[in-house]
Amino acid sequence: MLFGGSDGPHVTIACEPRQVRKEAAVSGNAGVVSHSMSVPLAAGREVAQFEGGCTAKDFSIHGPPYADPMDPLPTANALDTQSGIWTEHPVPHFRFPLVSPYPELRHAVFTRIGGTSRPPYESLNISYQVGDKRHRVSRNLARIRGILMAERLVTMRQVHGTEVAVIRSPDQLRRRATPVADAIITCLPGIAVVVRQADCQGVILYDPQRRVLGVVHCGWRGSVAGILIRVVSRMKEAFGCNPGDLLACIGPSLGPCCAEFVDPAIFPQGFREFWRDSTHLDLKAVSRHQLLQAGLGKDHIQISHICTRCRTDLFFSYRGEGITGRFATAAMLDPGGQRHATDHR
Numbered sequence: 639m640l641f642g643g644s645d646g647p648h649v650t651i652a653c654e655p656r657q658v659r660k661e662a663a664v665s666g667n668a669g670v671v672s673h674s675m676s677v678p679l680a681a682g683r684e685v686a687q688f689e690g691g692c693t694a695k696d697f698s699i700h701g702p703p704y705a706d707p708m709d710p711l712p713t714a715n716a717l718d719t720q721s722g723i724w725t726e727h728p729v730p731h732f733r734f735p736l737v738s739p740y741p742e743l744r745h746a747v748f749t750r751i752g753g754t755s756r757p758p759y760e761s762l763n764i765s766y767q768v769g770d771k772r773h774r775v776s777r778n779l780a781r782i783r784g785i786l787m788a789e790r791l792v793t794m795r796q797v798h799g800t801e802v803a804v805i806r807s808p809d810q811l812r813r814r815a816t817p818v819a820d821a822i823i824t825c826l827p828g829i830a831v832v833v834r835q836a837d838c839q840g841v842i843l844y845d846p847q848r849r850v851l852g853v854v855h856c857g858w859r860g861s862v863a864g865i866l867i868r869v870v871s872r873m874k875e876a877f878g879c880n881p882g883d884l885l886a887c888i889g890p891s892l893g894p895c896c897a898e899f900v901d902p903a904i905f906p907q908g909f910r911e912f913w914r915d916s917t918h919l920d921l922k923a924v925s926r927h928q929l930l931q932a933g934l935g936k937d938h939i940q941i942s943h944i945c946t947r948c949r950t951d952l953f954f955s956y957r958g959e960g961i962t963g964r965f966a967t968a969a970m971l972d973p974g975g976q977r978h979a980t981d982h983r
């Protein structure tokens with residue numbers, strides 16, 4: 639980690655060249671080159687910059703349409719500005735260019751950086767279930783809520799199943815406890831759906847025609863069970879979405895470099911083409927394939943090739959670290975956006 643530089647003060651976190659080559663080699667993506675993301679801070683403040691080759695070219699970490707965490711803070715973020723902590727600890731996050739042009743959709747893939755938790759949960763851990771102090775997790779979640787300027791966060795009790803919770807009204811949120819599900823679909827603005835991850839995939843699905851959002855937790859068990867296909871099907875049933883209109887973003891998660899399984903027999907024959915060798919499976923390619931099967935267009939799917947296990951400097955990795963935190967993928971329909979979805983109950 640370096641401080642300072644010719645273009646003013648900044649923080650650099652470099653990806654090890656060994657990891658870069660490994661990742662690029664297994665991704666099979668000729669366009670995989672080094673990336674550099676910088677996050678401008680408020681005037682006079684330092685700039686946080688990440689450099690490396692772990693294929694983050696499909697990400698952007700810049701500004702609008704909602705407040706960049708490094709911008710001067712709007713009053714909506716008062717929870718943390720009151721303490722003064724916020725401005726001392728910027729909260730970088732990634733965004734997908736595929737869905738960034740839609741101002742009615744706010745989304746972010748947070749890293750492990752910018753939170754309050756101590757090792758082994760340092761620092762933006764959002765899970766109460768991993769042994770971290772509750773008050774620190776609450777503060778971390780408050781930061782995420784502030785960045786998205788969400789009225790509230792909605793999480794799931796993720797069980798590696800295929801249950802899809804459908805949220806249609808604020809009443810539902812008042813009545814219900816945390817849904818036991820691995821996906822939430824909604825047409826309701828103002829609520830940020832949050833997935834907790836440490837190697838599993840966080841997948842954002844968005845229908846810009848009907849303005850319907852889906853956020854999915856997909857680990858290998860979810861892949862086997864075909865949760866992505868099920869989510870697309872539920873978006874169609876519940877809100878009349880046309881799969882051809884959907885956009886899908888698959889975030890940082892276990893890459894084929896590290897998705898090692900000692901018993902490939904636990905996976906269906908249909909996954910055969912996605913094995914990179916006798917023990918390494920390309921789960922991101924599996925997800926892409928399943929989304930195509932569900933009716934999405936080739937150009938409507940964006941995949942981050944960042945491997946969480948290779949990049950424990952940026953993300954939590956259960957496989958890499960064992961006892962560790964969980965990072966967040968979050969998305970929300972903007973409360974100012976007009977609601978288009980028709981309820982198809």
Ligand SMILES: [Zn+2]
Binds near residue numbers: 947
């Ligand atoms: Zn890896």
